[in-house]
Amino acid sequence: MDNEYLLEVSDIHTYIGQFHILQGVTVRVPMGHIVALLGRNGAGKTITLKSILGLTPPRRGRIVFDGREIHGNRSFDIASMGIGFVPENRAVFRDLSVLENLRIAERSKGDLARKEELIFTLFPDLKRLIKLPGANLSGGQQQMLAVARALVPDNKLLLIDEPSEGLAPVLIEQMMEAIRHLSAETTVLLVEQNFVVASQLASSYVIIEEGQSVDSGEMADLINDPATIHRYLGAA
Amino acid sequence: MNDFMVSLRRNRTRIITLAVFVVLFLMAVGGMSTKDWVITTLRGFSTGAVIFLVAAGFSIVLGLMGVLNLAQGTLYMIGAYVGWSVFVRPDTMVDLITPLALIAAGLLAQPLWGRLLDRLVLPHKVARIWPWVAVILGIALLVFTTARAPLAMWDPEAYSDSPIVWVQMFEAGQISARIQPAEWDGIPPLVGLVALVAGGAMISAGQAGHARRHGVASVSADRKRLPWRTIVIVLALITIGLGAHLGNDSLTAFLLNINRNWLFLIAIVAATLTGGGLGALMEATLIRPLYERHTYQIMLTIGVSFVGIELVRALWGRQGFTMPRPPLFAGTGEGCPATSLVGWLQHQCSTMELTIGGEVARIRTYNELVVPLVGLFVLVAVWLLIHRTRLGMIIRAGVQDSEMVEALGINVRQVFTLVFGLGVMIAALGGIISGPSTGLSTQMGETLLLGALVALAVGGLTSYPGAALGAVIVGLVQQFVIKYGQIGIKIPFLEEPLKPTPPLVPASVIILMIIILVVMPQGLLGKKE
Numbered sequence: 157m158d159n160e161y162l163l164e165v166s167d168i169h170t171y172i173g174q175f176h177i178l179q180g181v182t183v184r185v186p187m188g189h190i191v192a193l194l195g196r197n198g199a200g201k202t203i204t205l206k207s208i209l210g211l212t213p214p215r216r217g218r219i220v221f222d223g224r225e226i227h228g229n230r231s232f233d234i235a236s237m238g239i240g241f242v243p244e245n246r247a248v249f250r251d252l253s254v255l256e257n258l259r260i261a262e263r264s265k266g267d268l269a270r271k272e273e274l275i276f277t278l279f280p281d282l283k284r285l286i287k288l289p290g291a292n293l294s295g296g297q298q299q300m301l302a303v304a305r306a307l308v309p310d311n312k313l314l315l316i317d318e319p320s321e322g323l324a325p326v327l328i329e330q331m332m333e334a335i336r337h338l339s340a341e342t343t344v345l346l347v348e349q350n351f352v353v354a355s356q357l358a359s360s361y362v363i364i365e366e367g368q369s370v371d372s373g374e375m376a377d378l379i380n381d382p383a384t385i386h387r388y389l390g391a392a
Numbered sequence: 393m394n395d396f397m398v399s400l401r402r403n404r405t406r407i408i409t410l411a412v413f414v415v416l417f418l419m420a421v422g423g424m425s426t427k428d429w430v431i432t433t434l435r436g437f438s439t440g441a442v443i444f445l446v447a448a449g450f451s452i453v454l455g456l457m458g459v460l461n462l463a464q465g466t467l468y469m470i471g472a473y474v475g476w477s478v479f480v481r482p483d484t485m486v487d488l489i490t491p492l493a494l495i496a497a498g499l500l501a502q503p504l505w506g507r508l509l510d511r512l513v514l515p516h517k518v519a520r521i522w523p524w525v526a527v528i529l530g531i532a533l534l535v536f537t538t539a540r541a542p543l544a545m546w547d548p549e550a551y552s553d554s555p556i557v558w559v560q561m562f563e564a565g566q567i568s569a570r571i572q573p574a575e576w577d578g579i580p581p582l583v584g585l586v587a588l589v590a591g592g593a594m595i596s597a598g599q600a601g602h603a604r605r606h607g608v609a610s611v612s613a614d615r616k617r618l619p620w621r622t623i624v625i626v627l628a629l630i631t632i633g634l635g636a637h638l639g640n641d642s643l644t645a646f647l648l649n650i651n652r653n654w655l656f657l658i659a660i661v662a663a664t665l666t667g668g669g670l671g672a673l674m675e676a677t678l679i680r681p682l683y684e685r686h687t688y689q690i691m692l693t694i695g696v697s698f699v700g701i702e703l704v705r706a707l708w709g710r711q712g713f714t715m716p717r718p719p720l721f722a723g724t725g726e727g728c729p730a731t732s733l734v735g736w737l738q739h740q741c742s743t744m745e746l747t748i749g750g751e752v753a754r755i756r757t758y759n760e761l762v763v764p765l766v767g768l769f770v771l772v773a774v775w776l777l778i779h780r781t782r783l784g785m786i787i788r789a790g791v792q793d794s795e796m797v798e799a800l801g802i803n804v805r806q807v808f809t810l811v812f813g814l815g816v817m818i819a820a821l822g823g824i825i826s827g828p829s830t831g832l833s834t835q836m837g838e839t840l841l842l843g844a845l846v847a848l849a850v851g852g853l854t855s856y857p858g859a860a861l862g863a864v865i866v867g868l869v870q871q872f873v874i875k876y877g878q879i880g881i882k883i884p885f886l887e888e889p890l891k892p893t894p895p896l897v898p899a900s901v902i903i904l905m906i907i908i909l910v911v912m913p914q915g916l917l918g919k920k921e
Contacts, residue, residue: 209799235801247796249789260785261800309801 162187162313162343168217170207177203179367190344192358194389200367201347202244205315209241210234222312236263240306244317248298250291254282257290257301261308268308275304278334296327317347332357351389355379363388405912420872423881426749432875434760440867441767445822447844447859448774449815455791455854457808459679462693464819465841466700467667471820472827473708475663476715479656480562482647483571486640487543491588493633495534497626498592503619505600523601530594537587542574548709556713563716568648656718660824667820672813701834712833721758759829766825770818771860787811846905852918861916866901873900
């Protein structure tokens with residue numbers, strides 16, 4: 157694959173019931189980079205992630221992942237091509253133990269055994285909690301488990317939604333360290349409200365405003381452009 | 393210790409309710425002689441076990457997919473009728489293998505057509521129309537051919553050939569003498585066999601055409617490799633179909649001559665698999681388009697249950713009939729009634745006589761021992777499935793968030809089909825198991841569905857242990873009310889003992905449900921909303 161983009165989302169339009177939520181979103185994610193999706197609450201960032209995965213299939217537009225058009229396919233099929241998803245609500249399975257939460261993400265036998273070391277290096281706490289049911293974890297522990305779960309199979313792309321939301325500063329630091337570590341091997345599309353976090357992690361950005369992608373570019377340029385930050389993201 | 397007190401306080405209502413049940417049970421027991429209450433309790437477990445088999449699938453399917461499958465009772469009944477047919481008329485089952493296997497071979501060949509269609513370039517209009525034509529022609533061909541395929545069956549319209557009479561002949565050991573092998577009706581056998589495969593193949597090709605036009609082919613699947621698994625399955629099914637056709641007579645003779653205990657086991661397997669297949673088919677074709685529309689689902693499953701009842705009436709007749717017990721539970725001769733488990737197994741008795749509290753209790757080996765054991769077996773097996781296998785893990789996760797399970801790369805739709813099939817399978821097992829104890833009738837499903845619904849409401853709608861507990865409570869209540877209808881309840885200041893009338897049996901169960909729902913709206917083991 158000599159394509160420089162791992163994921164190309166071109167002008168997608170997504171409806172939820174009657175509502176035209178995404179009205180033309182274009183996102184390009186280069187291989188091996190972290191791209192941040194920025195924008196205000198309700199701008200359509202989460203729906204963009206869900207549209208890529210086919211959980212809320214777009215009506216129009218093209219989504220090319222790893223050189224293949226995936227728009228119109230079933231979610232499990234899209235995910236099986238190598239996309240990991242860390243949703244906003246974490247969606248840790250409450251009735252499953254931490255170990256089972258990881259095991260359920262295996263796409264072939266031995267996935268977990270191969271990744272165990274990496275996961276426990278990034279999130280040492282999980283090792284101690286391995287037998288607890290997901291329901292007993294704290295918010296921060298659930299967030300770690302949700303990221304760890306996305307690491308179990310060999311994913312080429314991770315879609316991470318609001319990893320720092322509701323976490324204590326210490327945990328945010330740990331989470332950022334983990335994501336930075338990951339980007340050495342995988343590509344990440346990150347939704348993040350906390351601009352400080354996003355600006356430190358991502359190399360480029362896309363801004364979504366009222367269901368449309370309105371701006372994109374290098375993160376370094378955005379940091380030096382307070383006007384844009386203020387316009388689309390409110391106070392920086 | 394502190395945690396214990398907290399959980400005690402949180403579960404106060406639950407604990408009090410359960411305690412009240414225990415007290416009521418002890419009071420009910422106290423009013424009877426030892427032998428009476430032992431037998432009544434065993435019967436309660438027996439009834440409860442069958443109710444549980446219907447309620448188990450109900451609860452798992454409701455928890456995972458939110459589908460209230462009100463056809464569960466009818467499918468339970470179909471399990472009983474299919475099992476009866478295999479047991480009493482094995483020749484009919486052998487006749488059915490050929491058409492079923494050949495049609496299935498054609499239908500399952502779908503992945504083979506994809507590669508062929510890839511090479512085919514058709515004008516747009518033709519590409520749109522031909523799949524429909526193929527499906528309709530395929531169905532027509534199948535209807536035409538199956539109506540002419542050889543099938544030796546009973547005839548519910550003629551008394552001398554009706555299921556009732558076949559049961560009598562079965563018990564008299566005259567089945568082999570009465571069976572007339574059937575022949576192809578008006579078409580040469582070879583043409584018929586080919587037409588069966590071709591009909592199925594046309595339908596699956598039409599579906600492949602549809603799928604292709606709508607672009608729903610899998611992206612992650614490798615299109616270049618030959619679908620070997622499909623080829624093997626199709627060839628195996630064709631072999632089975634042809635084998636059963638060529639060896640029809642010897643296979644029938646074999647089944648008629650083997651030990652009937654084994655035949656009963658085959659009947660159980662056949663009924664269970666039929667139930668599983670029907671359930672999977674029902675989910676894939678009828679339920680799947682309606683996942684977001686709950687009212688329609690309820691209407692649909694009620695409709696399916698009526699269609700099922702009418703179908704059973706058409707094939708087996710309106711009259712109910714009995715199902716003979718397998719010989720292991722039928723003996724009445726020398727050494728019977730047995731006085732111990734060993735004696736029963738030695739003489740294969742239908743009843744056992746045990747001395748309990750100085751009185752002799754007569755226990756029917758099938759109804760009061762085997763049926764509860766089957767219930768217990770399924771309870772444990774399904775528990776293991778849910779807690780010890782990957783499928784179970786997916787089910788537990790899917791109950792909470794099936795979207796996230798799908799986002800992990802798991803084909804949730806397939807899991808739904810599997811679980812729905814499994815639920816119906818367990819209900820069908822309940823049907824065939826209860827056949828020899830309660831007999832077969834077209835109302836058996838409705839009665840049991842009511843019991844199962846009450847059991848779920850009592851135990852907690854989507855709780856699997858709750859389904860088991862609820863079923864046992866319902867079974868016990870029913871049996872104790874029946875027994876007190878015979879012996880009467882002694883009430884202080886009343887001369888005559890009070891005897892609950894038979895209509896009170898279903899009514900008592902409903903009253904039980906009302907009381908529980910008032911005290912604990914989420915059921916005994918259900919989670920609070």
